[in-house]
Amino acid sequence: MPSDVQDFITRMLILMQKAHFPVTDFTPSLIWQLGNIIPGFLPCAWRGMVPPLTLSKRHAKIDAYVSKHIFPDRLTSPVFVDIGCGFPPITTMESAATLSEWRVFGVDQSFSDYLLHDREGNYACFNEQGEFEYFQPRFSRVGVRMYQNSAEVQSRFKKIFDELQLLLSSKTGQANETIDKDGYKLIHHPIRNYEAPNLSFVESKLEDVQTPPAHIIRCMNTLLYFKPETQQHMLVKLGSQLADGGMLIVGSNLMNGASCRYTVYKREGAFVVPIEFALTVDNLGPFNVMPWYTLHDNDPEAMQLADMIHQLRANQSFWPGFTKRLDHLMEHYGLFQRDGEGFFHAPEDEHLAADFSERVSHMWRQIEEEGLTNEAVDALQCAGYTAWKNPVGDIAIQPNAPSFKLPE
Numbered sequence: 001m002p003s004d005v006q007d008f009i010t011r012m013l014i015l016m017q018k019a020h021f022p023v024t025d026f027t028p029s030l031i032w033q034l035g036n037i038i039p040g041f042l043p044c045a046w047r048g049m050v051p052p053l054t055l056s057k058r059h060a061k062i063d064a065y066v067s068k069h070i071f072p073d074r075l076t077s078p079v080f081v082d083i084g085c086g087f088p089p090i091t092t093m094e095s096a097a098t099l100s101e102w103r104v105f106g107v108d109q110s111f112s113d114y115l116l117h118d119r120e121g122n123y124a125c126f127n128e129q130g131e132f133e134y135f136q137p138r139f140s141r142v143g144v145r146m147y148q149n150s151a152e153v154q155s156r157f158k159k160i161f162d163e164l165q166l167l168l169s170s171k172t173g174q175a176n177e178t179i180d181k182d183g184y185k186l187i188h189h190p191i192r193n194y195e196a197p198n199l200s201f202v203e204s205k206l207e208d209v210q211t212p213p214a215h216i217i218r219c220m221n222t223l224l225y226f227k228p229e230t231q232q233h234m235l236v237k238l239g240s241q242l243a244d245g246g247m248l249i250v251g252s253n254l255m256n257g258a259s260c261r262y263t264v265y266k267r268e269g270a271f272v273v274p275i276e277f278a279l280t281v282d283n284l285g286p287f288n289v290m291p292w293y294t295l296h297d298n299d300p301e302a303m304q305l306a307d308m309i310h311q312l313r314a315n316q317s318f319w320p321g322f323t324k325r326l327d328h329l330m331e332h333y334g335l336f337q338r339d340g341e342g343f344f345h346a347p348e349d350e351h352l353a354a355d356f357s358e359r360v361s362h363m364w365r366q367i368e369e370e371g372l373t374n375e376a377v378d379a380l381q382c383a384g385y386t387a388w389k390n391p392v393g394d395i396a397i398q399p400n401a402p403s404f405k406l407p408e
């Protein structure tokens, strides 16, 4: 594996050790993701660029969090800014549809000039010079295999791009144009297609961004690409873009919002104060790499999450019952079962079920319905945390991140 993937795994193991995650809790799906998905997710796969990777419904929970938040004054035409919104900006569009009373801005350092969709739901991005930038497979078991033949996939997309680009009426200027041919679709200046009456896009680095004072800034799956010191500078910049009383939500998650962790900051005059660190209960399970997903040593959110997982695993009134119930449900949903030595195996022929993700989501829903999130909150309170279940049902604590003062 490339050295960046090896470093990723080393950081993962350090966090697991901090969380007291034992080797017997590795699952085949976790190992599979390390081999098949992580190599395609890391910047090293994209010449060091932060990939515009984004996934539909990823932030539905955060949108619900925003909808449920009661601002002290009734807001007229409140402003929501999605920083590092990715491309195509699916989650920003979803937010604009959900938060229809809000003015929504999607901000990213780069929106590709060309977008090419294939018949299978995969797509590729190209710059104005026609150079390949990025592809994203459909997130199915077959789709993600494309990462293993990345060079071949890139040249296939490039060949089709070159053919379709010849059919555009103009390659210069800012016109928006779409060419449909043989199941492929090439769009020139595609960002225009995502605009809506309450949604606009700003191509800017977050360091330089100028938007109206925001009541909510969401910055998901972006800061973790930077070293902790740079993250702190970015937080100051984002804080300065908030309206007084506005909130900044920063975190990471996977598709469908799985394994989400996020910190919520509030602007109080010249200060930005962290008011909540929250995680979805599935962070306590062993199915995927997201709880251990970092791109730099000592990522503050990942460290805080590992610390919370450690506290929950150490709590003798919570963890033995929780893990027993989880093992039982994993077996019940046909996901994994433990062998005589306590290691997890997939039940049939060592293959994961085709509807594995759906089964996992159902299982976590059942865990929540059985009240295990509340038990986790109680266990954290016993461990000395100020903990609560937040309005969207996630486990929340008073964060250990520092407040900071904004420059004059």
Ligand SMILES: C[S@@+](CC[C@H](N)C(=O)[O-])C[C@H]1O[C@@H](n2cnc3c(N)ncnc32)[C@H](O)[C@@H]1O
Pocket (backbone or CB within 6 Å): 050, 051, 052, 053, 054, 055, 058, 083, 084, 085, 086, 087, 091, 107, 108, 109, 110, 204, 205, 206, 207, 219, 220, 221, 222
């Ligand atoms: C992994 S994507 C996350 C997309 C989306 N927020 C999500 O959660 O699905 C990270 C995005 O951050 C953008 N980005 C990285 N550094 C940035 C910067 N300094 N300013 C603005 N955008 C940046 C990248 O271009 C990329 O589109």
